[in-house]
Amino acid sequence: MASDTIVDPDFKVPAPERVGEEGKTWSHVIQNLVFTVDHKKLGLMYIGAGLLFFVVAGIMATLIRIQLFFPRSTFLDPDVFNRFFTMHGTAMVFLVGMPMIFGFANYLIPIMIGTRDMAYPRLNAFGFWVFFFSGLLLYFSYFGAPGLYNAGSAPDVGWFAYSPLTAKAFSRGHSTDYWTLSILLGGIGSLATSINILVTTFCLRCKGMTLGRMPLFVWLFVVVAFLVIIALPPLSACQIMLTLDRYLGAKFFDTQAGGDAVLWQHFFWIFGHPEVYILILPGFAIANEIIPVFSRKPIFGYPIMVAATVMIAFISLGVWAHHMFTVGMTSLGNTFFAISTMVIAVPTGIKIFNWLGTMWGGKLHFDLPMVFCLAFLFQFLIAGLTGVMLSVVPFDWQLSDSYFVVAHFHYVLIGALLYTFFAGIYYWYPKAFGRMLNRKLGFWHFWLFTIGFHLTFFPQHISGFLGMPRRIFTYEAGRGWEIWNQLSTIGVIIQIPGILFFVYNLIYSYFKGEEAGDDPWDAWTLEWATTSPPPEYNFEKIPEVRSRRPLWDLKHPDDPDWKFE
Amino acid sequence: MSSAELTNTASDWKLPSQRKVGMICLILTESSLFTIFVVAYVWYMGKSLNGPFPKEVLHVPWLASIALFGSSFTVTIAEKFLHKGNRALFHVWWLITIALGAYFVYFTGAEWYHLIYKENLTISTNVFGSTFYSLVGLHASHVIVGLILLSIVVISSFRGKLDPGHSEHVEMIAWYWHFVDAIWVVVLTLVYFISVNY
Numbered sequence: 080m081a082s083d084t085i086v087d088p089d090f091k092v093p094a095p096e097r098v099g100e101e102g103k104t105w106s107h108v109i110q111n112l113v114f115t116v117d118h119k120k121l122g123l124m125y126i127g128a129g130l131l132f133f134v135v136a137g138i139m140a141t142l143i144r145i146q147l148f149f150p151r152s153t154f155l156d157p158d159v160f161n162r163f164f165t166m167h168g169t170a171m172v173f174l175v176g177m178p179m180i181f182g183f184a185n186y187l188i189p190i191m192i193g194t195r196d197m198a199y200p201r202l203n204a205f206g207f208w209v210f211f212f213s214g215l216l217l218y219f220s221y222f223g224a225p226g227l228y229n230a231g232s233a234p235d236v237g238w239f240a241y242s243p244l245t246a247k248a249f250s251r252g253h254s255t256d257y258w259t260l261s262i263l264l265g266g267i268g269s270l271a272t273s274i275n276i277l278v279t280t281f282c283l284r285c286k287g288m289t290l291g292r293m294p295l296f297v298w299l300f301v302v303v304a305f306l307v308i309i310a311l312p313p314l315s316a317c318q319i320m321l322t323l324d325r326y327l328g329a330k331f332f333d334t335q336a337g338g339d340a341v342l343w344q345h346f347f348w349i350f351g352h353p354e355v356y357i358l359i360l361p362g363f364a365i366a367n368e369i370i371p372v373f374s375r376k377p378i379f380g381y382p383i384m385v386a387a388t389v390m391i392a393f394i395s396l397g398v399w400a401h402h403m404f405t406v407g408m409t410s411l412g413n414t415f416f417a418i419s420t421m422v423i424a425v426p427t428g429i430k431i432f433n434w435l436g437t438m439w440g441g442k443l444h445f446d447l448p449m450v451f452c453l454a455f456l457f458q459f460l461i462a463g464l465t466g467v468m469l470s471v472v473p474f475d476w477q478l479s480d481s482y483f484v485v486a487h488f489h490y491v492l493i494g495a496l497l498y499t500f501f502a503g504i505y506y507w508y509p510k511a512f513g514r515m516l517n518r519k520l521g522f523w524h525f526w527l528f529t530i531g532f533h534l535t536f537f538p539q540h541i542s543g544f545l546g547m548p549r550r551i552f553t554y555e556a557g558r559g560w561e562i563w564n565q566l567s568t569i570g571v572i573i574q575i576p577g578i579l580f581f582v583y584n585l586i587y588s589y590f591k592g593e594e595a596g597d598d599p600w601d602a603w604t605l606e607w608a609t610t611s612p613p614p615e616y617n618f619e620k621i622p623e624v625r626s627r628r629p630l631w632d633l634k635h636p637d638d639p640d641w642k643f644e
Numbered sequence: 645m646s647s648a649e650l651t652n653t654a655s656d657w658k659l660p661s662q663r664k665v666g667m668i669c670l671i672l673t674e675s676s677l678f679t680i681f682v683v684a685y686v687w688y689m690g691k692s693l694n695g696p697f698p699k700e701v702l703h704v705p706w707l708a709s710i711a712l713f714g715s716s717f718t719v720t721i722a723e724k725f726l727h728k729g730n731r732a733l734f735h736v737w738w739l740i741t742i743a744l745g746a747y748f749v750y751f752t753g754a755e756w757y758h759l760i761y762k763e764n765l766t767i768s769t770n771v772f773g774s775t776f777y778s779l780v781g782l783h784a785s786h787v788i789v790g791l792i793l794l795s796i797v798v799i800s801s802f803r804g805k806l807d808p809g810h811s812e813h814v815e816m817i818a819w820y821w822h823f824v825d826a827i828w829v830v831v832l833t834l835v836y837f838i839s840v841n842y
Contacts, residue, residue, distance in 0.1 A: 198662050274669040281665045286657040308673040316680035323778060328768030331684065337693045337771045346680060 122186025168238030193285025220257035310353035374441030451502035458494030483543025514592030528577030535570030
């Protein structure tokens with residue numbers, strides 16, 4: 080038969096080319112990023128974009144701190160200062176926190192529940208690009224916002240944009256419009272991604288992965304996604320109303336026409352406080368995965384952890400007005416919101432005790448992910464305690480809008496959230512790139528950043544007690560505020576090399592890092608069952624699980640978990 | 645493992661339908677959006693400093709409401725005929741649904757025309773105008789989206805692109821339509837029955 084064929088035996092059928100995979104030139108790399116619907120690539124893009132905006136917003140924070148080093152400093156003009164703290168806050172919440180959590184969710188959830196992609200891959204890509212352009216739109220305000228009026232530049236109304244600062248009369252030009260539209264757009268992306276997360280976890284779990292066997296990471300993201308779809312629409316509604324006010328002359332927040340500036344505050348914080356939990360629960364999610372693995376024990380109190388998370392989410396929908404004690408509410412309102420705020424500390428405390436219970440009697444491995452998680456526990460405790468202090472109404476009257484509040488929420492968002500992000504990156508980087516992050520550089524990062532962080536934000540508790548209001552662009556000498564501000568600024572100067580070590584480590588280890596293998600931490604969840612980095616389809620054969628720790632069962636067939644669950 | 649075993653194990657692992665979970669999530673998030681506009685409407689009831697006031701200009705839209713509520717029934721009937729494979733009656737009832745929805749949109753347009761040109765009530769007249777047009781407008785825009793979805797179904801059916809495998813797609817669009825109706829129950833009660841006392 081071979082003799083009468085006319086086919087050249089050396090001829091090979093060319094492999095079908097796929098868009099973006101033709102070569103490795105820059106245009107192909109970019110094409111690949113733009114066209115991809117793969118949850119892992121999108122996850123990394125979310126995290127990469129989040130880190131990019133983190134650096135930009137961090138530079139703004141640094142400039143703010145330099146301005147506050149000396150009293151009566153003229154380093155920044157007041158209007159530039161206002162734009163910086165507005166852009167810093169908005170970017171850190173919407174362009175750093177949100178994409179980072181969605182990045183982790185995107186990358187990990189499908190692998191952890193043993194499926195090949197998110198339920199709606201194209202919606203996923205849509206969510207990312209909508210978020211990314213909302214970020215560009217916000218920063219484009221620096222060029223676009225002066226507009227025809229030639230007034231204003233970037234938004235300068237603060238990240239919660241209280242009315243009537245945003246009214247046409249007080250915010251001329253288009254800066255507020257850029258802020259509004261950017262947030263509206265980013266909200267659409269977050270909603271799309273959250274619906275995607277919910278559908279993926281409810282409908283695509285591998286065989287045997289019952290809800291009770293899902294990794295806590297996935298459980299917490301289910302709760303986060305629920306919170307997003309319930310709590311984000313109020314923000315979108317706010318922005319729609321504000322746009323109607325500014326463009327069509329509606330009277331929502333126009334006090335002269337019977338409108339109400341306080342309504343904005345209610346609507347904003349109905350979103351704004353659940354948002355805090357939307358951001359911090361993913362931090363808990365990461366800690367839930369890392370602490371057991373590095374304590375060599377299963378998580379303590381799995382069902383209680385889930386219940387506490389659901390409780391936090393539920394209560395968080397009813398605490399918003401603790402941001403508004405100084406606005407003037409009835410004593411019934413004050414009491415209600417003070418109590419609900421204190422109550423939310425209960426499930427949060429349960430979580431802390433469960434993490435301690437996980438570590439208790441465990442064989443602790445002080446690797447980088449664990450070290451960041453330990454710092455998280457300690458710092459989150461401080462953040463929680465100052466939070467409970469602020470829930471006491473008279474205390475809040477004294478310290479609302481002071482640097483004490485700044486210190487409190489930076490302990491939450493940096494001390495807790497950012498530390499777990501770092502922990503997560505050190506933990507899952509080997510999975511994503513197949514190489515370990517350098518341990519030595521990592522510890523330099525940890526110590527510099529931790530010392531710098533506490534030096535920056537601990538003194539702000541004290542300057543707050545001494546009466547320094549937030550958002551002031553300078554202060555008079557002789558009030559005892561100088562030393563605390565100067566310590567704060569020096570802390571930032573120490574944090575910066577820490578971040579540089581981190582960024583350098585990310586790049587260095589990508590090329591020179593130690594080979595990681597599939598399961599460098601001897602962990603138990605499904606993402607470690609596939610190769611590092613995982614193939615595009617995640618698993619050659621969809622796994623089947625029988626317990627909460629499928630890899631433990633695989634590694635210890637004589638003593639599997641499912642016998643005890 | 646034999647293929648018989650494989651199919652067997654695949655069938656006893658049941659997860660909910662993606663479309664249903666996705667649609668429930670969408671409805672949840674839309675409900676949250678509407679809630680805020682409803683709260684804004686309630687918050688500003690009786691707060692307008694100048695007229696026109698709700699009791700002067702609003703009239704209960706009986707006919708339009710009956711049309712919209714009726715369309716929830718007709719869409720269910722149409723779905724039944726689709727399941728039975730009776731395409732002709734499916735088309736008839738589905739088109740009736742679209743006609744009822746379209747009448748509702750026409751009514752809203754006519755009402756707004758009357759309010760704007762005859763009663764001088766615009767979105768910038770007073771807080772009643774702002775909250776009224778934003779709430780009713782948000783609902784009307786959802787009716788319009790629903791009409792587009794309904795039209796896509798009937799057009800693809802006419803072009804022979806709708807096969808029995810699409811019954812859940814159709815069901816989801818019906819769910820969305822019921823949701824739009826349910827919102828109208830709230831809007832109708834609040835705007836045309838409660839706020840006209842102010």
